[in-house]
Amino acid sequence: MAKRIADKELTDRNWDQEEEGEEAGTFSVASEDVLKNRAIKKAKRRNTGGESEGGGAFKGFKGFSMAAPSTTPSSSLTAFSGFGGTGSFKGFGGLSNGTGSTPSFSGFPSAAKAGVAFNGPSSAQPGADIAAQQTNGSAPGPSPAPCSRSREYSRQLTALNQSVRDWISKHVNDNPLCDLNPIFRDYERHLASIERQYGAGVEETQQGDASTPSLPAPSLLSSSSSSSSVALFSFSKTSTEDPGQKRSGSAPLPAGVSFNFGQKVDAPALGSLTSKPSVPSFSFSSSSNQSSPFGSAGPSAALSFGGTKTSDAPAADDKDEESEEPPKPEVKEVKEDDAFYSKKCKLFYKKESEFKEKGVGTLHLKRTAEGKTQMIVRADTNLGNILLNILVPSTLPCSRVGKNNVMVVCVPNPPVDDKNPSVAVPLLIRVKTAEDADELHKTLEEKKG
């Protein structure tokens, strides 16, 4: 039973004595050594709406939900929200409510990850109802976006989401049997692009066949609008019916730029947008509001590519009065010299039947004095916690798995299970691309033992 007896004897003699006060104080932090060996988990942020959300949500609190502003439910919303639920929404270490924690984790820029912007009402968004929809605190709801660092980013993202919503609602209304996969692929691509430009994403090498970023968009887009011309989706079997269809039901959509989603539209090509005139919109439709995708300079009015900038400097643009640019976090990465191979990765370990994340970091392969190979994975934080530190024996099981993973089996150091510290555990190393995975696998195979 949880009953507790009195902690102190009370009598007619001592009841009146002044008790010594006890200070709440602040807890002591563990030593560096101890900390280095701890796997520190970063919590997923769901809310980037800022502190102002706190009081209000709490006041209007019902059950465990936030005070959901009245959403505008529509049939489309269901699908959209469902979308929100089924997407692989990983929050990146985003800004949380204003206590100013450093978002030291940039999102792992795998194409598989897409976050949905969680635009709280505190940021001035066009189409407040969109924000409301996304504020819906329902369970699978939109997960936190990657750091919405700038107004522009928010706007871009809003436009993207609005477009998705509209497109899906239109098409699902027309044909509930349609396959939405391609939409999601395109969404991912667009999102990744926005992130690169406006978010705090880890820098990515330019994707495949993109032209240099300085190319003005229209031409690039036109070049990439490829064969399917008007119907940009391989969705064609169901959506070709209406090449000329306009975006509908998108009144709150901001006017402005529209992006088409062709197979080869790669984000870097889009450069960056200045924030002033317009909020771009993304169009999934085969038409957007032009009959041809970006062929001409027509849309350039909307595609206002002011100085095209590379994607490296998202924070450098968008310097209007409105944009709030929180300072980029100074992530001083712990340097690992004399590593002959280094790769950014995400490390997982198998626990029971599932893989649990150990952390994001950089994998290094080094040669030891005895001529052996050592694998070190160090977390991408200022502290540089060791996520893994093992020798790579020749017998190490090492396999290529999935799109971009390599799996090894070994006794993890530091241990993942304190109760069984010397049990071998499968570890999954996920890298950015398939090529990277191939490279890692090959290197390990070559260099082990």
Next chain:
Amino acid sequence: MSTRDVVKKRVSRFKNKGKDLAKLREKRVSECVELRKAQKNESFLKRRNIILSSLPDEEAFSPEQNDTLSFRIEDIIRDVNSNDREAQTRGCQAARKLLSKGNDPPLKEIVDAGLLSQFVSFLSMDDEPTLQFEAAWALTNIASGNSWHTHQVVQHGAVPALINLLASPMLHISEQAVWALGNIAGDGPGYRDILIECKVIPALLACISPDTPVGYLRNLTWTLSNLCRNKMPCPPLSAVQQMLPSLIQLLHLSDKNILSDACWAISYLSDGSNDRIDVVVKTGIVPRLVELMNRKELFILTPALRAIGNIVSGSDLHTQMTIDAGVLNVLPKLLRHPKPTVQKEAAWALSNIAAGPCKQIQQLITCGLLPPLVEVLRNGDFKTQKEAVWAVTNFTSGGTVEQVVSLVQSGALEAIINLLQVKDAKVILIILEAINNMFIAAEKLGETEKLSLLIEELGGLERIEMLQNHENGIVYQAAHDLIEKYFNDGDVEEVQVDSTQTGFEFKAPDVQKKFEF
């Protein structure tokens, strides 16, 4: 000088004859107050007699410095050991006065002078009431010393004689004996139980009558409370059952000192196993205790609150009796009491009620205990906050899902989150346990995401993350596990290692259900 003159002179020196009564009374009272204050600072369980209430004014004696200082031990020894009643009385009284002086009375010297046997023999001289009285008074004051002093008194056979004196027709003598016995009982469980074996309780109880003056009853209640006191062992159950009816009677009187000491007695008796608590509550005393808990006098409120606190640490049935008696109407007031120790005791009691079944938790909610609970979580001193945190965790553990939601809505979650940085690792662990319990409730509603979001908004995520740096490894682990379970960033639940080309590799298993909002 004629004999008469001599006598007169001595008497005038000896007693207060001829002196102004009012002045004497004043003096007595002020000295009494001074000495009682000095007593309070000494933390032993005995009391030295300076003034006795049963004494009629003109016989009461106030220690006059000149007289006491002039007594010498040799004279006292000679007088006490003589065969002359008068000399013995004189000697004994001189000793009593020495033993009654304010600073540093010569307890040891008197014992070492070998006077105790004589004093004890004086106790049985029914034909010499003055001598009996002085001897009893002297022995009282010796017994008020430390354990060695009390031991001396007992070893010289004082106990049976004192118990016999309880039946004296002279009230002041009987009262003095009550006092002496109270000192002996207060020494510890050993002498307490010896007294009980000597049948002190029936003898004491026989002194209670409707005519018994208040002052006497005060002393008696105090002595009874010493007989209820101490654990290891607790007083014999049979003794407790003998005393309880009278204690109940005393608890219904109106004199504040009596009420205070009677509450102390009950607080000692309820400080024990559930059997002990059972014996107490079966007397039907609980409603009266709740009433007394509501008094403004701190010296009554404190023991009553402690007694109730003990009772609610018992079984659910015991707790229900306090609830039925209205304790939940008084607790909010006490949670807001200006004295921190009262708040703390109230929060402790609340935490034990919250450890009960959900029916009782519901009563907590209905009777409006959540707002004051949250207030002390926010503003209380740390010891009170600790108790309040226990209340929250117990609540989340025994409460229904709806009740836990009410708790969260009341602001308790926010308040405990704000305590996550304290030094005390135990408190942090209790808070994390509460949060875990809240998630368990949320799971039943399918609302863990909402709770995660709420915690994030309340600033909980930073704090929980920070706890991973705590020097205490258990705290680190608990924080880490909490994040992993409910705030996971990139958790791969079922890694389809042969992943598809779409972005749905990380499909959460229950996502299909969530299409309607």
